[in-house]
Each structure stands twice: as structure tokens, then as C-alpha cells.
Amino acid sequence: MIQTEKQIVRRAMAGRKVFTISQLSAWLAMSVSTARRRLVSWGAYTSYNKNGQYYTLADIPRFNEYGLWRDQGVFFSEHGNLVQTLVHLLTSAEEGYSAAELGKILGLLPRSFLAHFRHHPALFRKKVDGRFVWFAADPNIREKQLYRRGTEKKVGIDLPSSTDAVFVLAELIRHPRSTPEALANALRASGIKVTALQIENLLVHHDLVKKTANSMSL
Numbered sequence: 001m002i003q004t005e006k007q008i009v010r011r012a013m014a015g016r017k018v019f020t021i022s023q024l025s026a027w028l029a030m031s032v033s034t035a036r037r038r039l040v041s042w043g044a045y046t047s048y049n050k051n052g053q054y055y056t057l058a059d060i061p062r063f064n065e066y067g068l069w070r071d072q073g074v075f076f077s078e079h080g081n082l083v084q085t086l087v088h089l090l091t092s093a094e095e096g097y098s099a100a101e102l103g104k105i106l107g108l109l110p111r112s113f114l115a116h117f118r119h120h121p122a123l124f125r126k127k128v129d130g131r132f133v134w135f136a137a138d139p140n141i142r143e144k145q146l147y148r149r150g151t152e153k154k155v156g157i158d159l160p161s162s163t164d165a166v167f168v169l170a171e172l173i174r175h176p177r178s179t180p181e182a183l184a185n186a187l188r189a190s191g192i193k194v195t196a197l198q199i200e201n202l203l204v205h206h207d208l209v210k211k212t213a214n215s216m217s218l
Contacts, residue, residue, distance in 0.1 A: 093145060
């Protein structure tokens, strides 16, 4: 039986999940330019770090809640390259993201990439409480993000960061009957530092639960 080009690639990958364009060109005995056209036709993903030198086939990644996936230090996004991913994250964020939050989500040092996007037309940076926070440039989205971030600070609600809140909700979905204390302990074991009070405040604030003396009820 004649093998398809994809079958040849999968065989050559030998259990690996990412590859370079040079490897693909050698595996298929074709020029680099032709190999690139194959990747486009297959809907393959290009890494958003490592200078975009790595690729993976479309059905390999298992993207997380942000649409991101990593393998052996190589990072991919279902939204496209780094700037496309930033635009998606910041237009869909409830209250924008600080540089540290973006760095944590993307797995990159903020100073290594954010300065390049300071004047991007789809992004907006503003100093909030002494630190820069990134928002969508679209005024309709940005004003809601600014209001939410400013309101939560103003009324003194002790909430997790936007990044940590995602991990809280994911943990709650996995363990819906857990108390705030149990969720906090489980997340702390994974390196996410949130308190039981922050978890309860988060869910009450977004009308996901009713606040009780000792626990949450969905």
C-alpha cells in the first residue's frame, strides 16, 4: 500500500510531537518552499516561541482553556502567532491582564516580548495602581475591562487574579463538591496561591454560588 505524505511524516516523527521545516523537507524529499505549502494545506500549527521554527500537525495539540499547548519547551496557540494570540487574549479578557499575568499564561518573560507590541493598534496599555495593565484597544471592550478592574479594586473585594481565577474554575469543574478550603489546598499543591476566601468571593461575585458560613453551594 502506498503511504500518504502524512503517514510518512508520522512514521518519521517516531512518537515526537513537533518538528522543523528542515526535517519535514528531508522526510518528504521536497524543497523547503514546497514543504511549507504542505503545512499550510494540512492546517499545521507554527510555534509562537523559538522564532516560529517548530511545527505540529493539526490533530496533535490538546489546547488548554486559553487555546495554548506546550511540548518540550515549544509553545503553540490555536489562535495563530504571538501577536494574534495576544490580541485574542486581550479582547476576550474580562479585566485585561498585567504583564506578569500575560507572562504566566504564555510561558514567556514579559520583558522579552511585550515591548514589541506597545503600539499595536489592537492593544492598549494603561497604568493601573502603579503597574501597567494591557487591555483591548477597542473602546467598547476596553471601557468594560477598565470598569471591571477598577470597580473590583474600589469596593475592596479580595479576588484571585484573572489568571488564577481560571484555574479555580477548572478545579471546581473537576471537583464540584469541594469546599473553598479543599480547592485552595489542591491549587496550592499545583503552585497556584489562592486562599479559600478569595475562591468563595470569586464565585459569589460572579453569581456562581450562594455564600454560606463555611462552604459553597452551587
